[in-house]
Amino acid sequence: MARHLFLTGPPGVGKTTLVQKASEALQSSGVPVDGFYTQEVIQGGRRIGFDVVTMSGARGPLSRVCPQIPSGKHEYRVGQYLVDLASFEQLALPALRNAGSGRASGHKVCVIDEVGRMELFSQPFIQAVRRVLSTPGTVVLGTFPVPKGKPLAVVEEIEHRCDVKVYNVTKENRNILLPDIVSSLQRSQP
Numbered sequence: 001m002a003r004h005l006f007l008t009g010p011p012g013v014g015k016t017t018l019v020q021k022a023s024e025a026l027q028s029s030g031v032p033v034d035g036f037y038t039q040e041v042i043q044g045g046r047r048i049g050f051d052v053v054t055m056s057g058a059r060g061p062l063s064r065v066c067p068q069i070p071s072g073k074h075e076y077r078v079g080q081y082l083v084d085l086a087s088f089e090q091l092a093l094p095a096l097r098n099a100g101s102g103r104a105s106g107h108k109v110c111v112i113d114e115v116g117r118m119e120l121f122s123q124p125f126i127q128a129v130r131r132v133l134s135t136p137g138t139v140v141l142g143t144f145p146v147p148k149g150k151p152l153a154v155v156e157e158i159e160h161r162c163d164v165k166v167y168n169v170t171k172e173n174r175n176i177l178l179p180d181i182v183s184s185l186q187r188s189q190p
Contacts, residue, residue, distance in 0.1 A: 002165035003188050004133060004140040005181060006115075006158060009169035015143040018169065018178060019113045022141060023055065025182045026109055034099035035111030035141075036092050038062055049081060050118070052088050054095045055111060060087040063118055076121040083118045089125065096128040099138060109185055112142035115155055126154055133161065139188040141181070 007015045016037050023033045034055050041049045041064070049064035066082035076083035099110030110132050119125055132138055144155045158164055165184070167177055 002184070003163040004142070004161070004165070005184055006140070006142045006144060006164060006166050007169050007177075007181075008144050008146055008166055009174075010146050013169050013171060014174040015169050016113050018174060018181065019111055019141060019143060021178055022181045022185065023109070023111055025178070026185060029186065031186065032108035033111060034095055034108060035113075036095045037111055037113035052091045054091055056095075058091055060084075060091050062088050076118075078117045081118065083121055085121055088119065089122055092119070092122075093124055093128055096125075096132055099132055108137070109139050109141055112140055114143040114145065115152075115158065116145045117152065120152060120154055129154070129158075133158070133163075139185055141185060 007018055009015055016039065019037055023037075027033050036052050036054045038050045039053050040047050041051055041061075047065075050062040051059050052062045053059045061084045063078065063081035063083045065080050066077075076085050096110065096112070099108060112129060112132070115129060133140055142158075144152070144158070147155070159166055167181065169177065
């Protein structure tokens with residue numbers, strides 16, 4: 001039986017909203033939830049980047065729109081976005097360590113939203129995701145994007161795990177998936 005659940009679908013379809021709603025439902029039923037989600041940053045009606053937000057409420061930049069300016073230092077970019085790897089790691093890695101530690105009653109849900117190109121610049125993040133997926137007593141609720149072009153190796157690795165179920169989120173099904181996601185995660189709790 002699948003222990004971990006991952007949501008996939010095109011950008012803007014509602015994966016993060018589903019993760020947030022499922023997390024709230026789990027927490028209100030007494031299930032400990034840790035981890036992080038990503039949130040669009042809108043300014044003047046335009047998306048200027050993304051923030052990483054931990055389940056405890058800490059927030060910091062994941063990426064911002066940045067013009068192509070030649071520089072001597074190494075930059076992590078995805079399209080028009082410059083990734084703030086230090087900020088991401090400072091927030092996401094402790095949240096994943098906490099979720100995978102088994103400290104709170106030994107069983108919890110770890111939110112990983114998302115396993116995407118920006119996040120995968122971080123080798124410590126990749127190692128932390130693998131560790132959390134293998135931690136007894138921890139159930140992962142995660143997201144990853146629909147691949148554009150070459151699939152992401154880590155995403156393929158997750159998809160092919162025997163303990164992972166993947167939901168394909170669409171505009172047609174996004175409003176009816178929540179009860180199934182929550183009940184599946186609750187069943188995964190001992």
